[in-house]
Amino acid sequence: MKNVLHWDPPEGLTGVEVLYTVQYFIYxxxxxxxxxxxxxxNRTYCDLSAETSDYEHQYYARVKASRKATCSKWxxxxxxxxxxxxQIGPPAVALTAGEKSISVVLTASEKWRRTLxxxxxxxxxxxxxxxxxxxxxxPQSHRMWWQCVANGSLVVPWLEPDTLYCVRVEALVPGxxxxxxxxxxxxxxxxxxxTQEWKIK
Amino acid sequence: xxxCPTAMDTDPVxxxxxxxxxxxxxxxxxxxxxxxxxLQSIKPLDMCxxxxxxxxxxxxxxxxxxxELSVQISRGVSSISNSFLxxxxxxxxxxxxxxxxxxxxxxxxxSIINSNYDQLEVQAAVIKSLGELDVFIAWIDxxxxxxxxxx
Numbered sequence: 001m002k003n004v005l006h007w008d009p010p011e012g013l014t015g016v017e018v019l020y021t022v023q024y025f026i027y028x029x030x031x032x033x034x035x036x037x038x039x040x041x042n043r044t045y046c047d048l049s050a051e052t053s054d055y056e057h058q059y060y061a062r063v064k065a066s067r068k069a070t071c072s073k074w075x076x077x078x079x080x081x082x083x084x085x086x087q088i089g090p091p092a093v094a095l096t097a098g099e100k101s102i103s104v105v106l107t108a109s110e111k112w113r114r115t116l117x118x119x120x121x122x123x124x125x126x127x128x129x130x131x132x133x134x135x136x137x138x139p140q141s142h143r144m145w146w147q148c149v150a151n152g153s154l155v156v157p158w159l160e161p162d163t164l165y166c167v168r169v170e171a172l173v174p175g176x177x178x179x180x181x182x183x184x185x186x187x188x189x190x191x192x193x194x195t196q197e198w199k200i201k
Numbered sequence: 202x203x204x205c206p207t208a209m210d211t212d213p214v215x216x217x218x219x220x221x222x223x224x225x226x227x228x229x230x231x232x233x234x235x236x237x238x239x240l241q242s243i244k245p246l247d248m249c250x251x252x253x254x255x256x257x258x259x260x261x262x263x264x265x266x267x268x269e270l271s272v273q274i275s276r277g278v279s280s281i282s283n284s285f286l287x288x289x290x291x292x293x294x295x296x297x298x299x300x301x302x303x304x305x306x307x308x309x310x311x312s313i314i315n316s317n318y319d320q321l322e323v324q325a326a327v328i329k330s331l332g333e334l335d336v337f338i339a340w341i342d343x344x345x346x347x348x349x350x351x352x
Contacts, residue, residue, distance in 0.1 A: 025232055027232055027235060028232075028233065028234065028235035028238065029233060030233050031233075056241050058336070060232060078223055078226055078227065079226045079229075079332070081335060081336070081339075083339055084335055084339055127343075128343065129342065129343075174339075174342045175215070175339060175342070176215065176219050
């Protein structure tokens with residue numbers, strides 16, 4: 001759950017050296033907290049993944065701009081709830097071709113980790129109701145299939161032998177709609193029909 | 202132990218809440234206070250009891266005061282309140298069939314929630330409780346999600 005705050009420079013100051021300072025607030029706690037890496041920075045974004053890694057809390061962030069001796073007021077975000085609002089990355093997709101079928105094996109993406117020493121947490125653990133929307137497309141016949149899969153595997157039967165098929169997968173979790181992050185398109189051809197081969201010999 | 206209820210359809214509540222979430226949370230100026238604390242520590246055994254008590258909490262202590270809010274928020278709260286009725290009807294048979302026990306911990310957790318509410322002036326407490334509806338619904342979804350059917 002990588003959570004990066006983005007903002008636009010103040011109007012009329014594009015190209016002018018403006019520095020930004022970011023703070024964040026954990027809803028229910030006592031005070032605003034500094035983010036040292038984002039104090040007096042000229043970047044217009046700030047990575048708050050570490051600070052918002054407890055996805056069951058809610059957070060606010062605020063930014064102020066400064067130029068020479070002058071400072072702007074703070075601009076504050078709404079309440080951010082990672083559990084319901086972070087985009088969920090696509091699973092890892094492994095395809096295996098048969099003569100008339102393709103097997104799709106899916107591995108859930110992992111929660112963002114501060115360091116590799118931190119144990120891996122699968123999105124399946126965070127969202128028990130996570131499902132996958134698998135779409136398959138045949139460039140030759142222009143046919144398309146969709147299937148919602150709860151566990152991590154699926155076999156698509158009744159395909160044409162020796163034919164190219166392309167697959168994309170998207171993870172869906174409960175809660176308000178989120179911007180989809182589908183997997184890269186992956187293509188594979190079904191095997192040649194062995195029975196035809198024997199007839200030819 | 203047979204899980205009761207087996208599933209809860211929270212989609213109508215989520216849709217209505219999504220429409221007023223920004224306005225409600227923007228009106229909540231006390232960032233350093235929460236109402237629904239400790240939800241994440243509720244044990245599976247206590248799920249039904251806490252769900253039933255919180256549905257009641259919202260109906261009796263939050264939605265009832267919607268007239269004190271802006272027209273836009275008040276209208277949204279009315280549809281949320283209507284969407285809570287089927288949820289209460291889903292939980293009610295569990296209590297009738299004694300499948301909704303309340304442990305000491307569950308009772309303490311819900312009384313903490315009520316005392317969090319009492320710390321604030323009514324309108325502020327109503328707004329804050331409304332603003333935390335997404336936490337309550339996410340908690341319900343996490344535990345009562347229906348087994349996804351493959352299409």
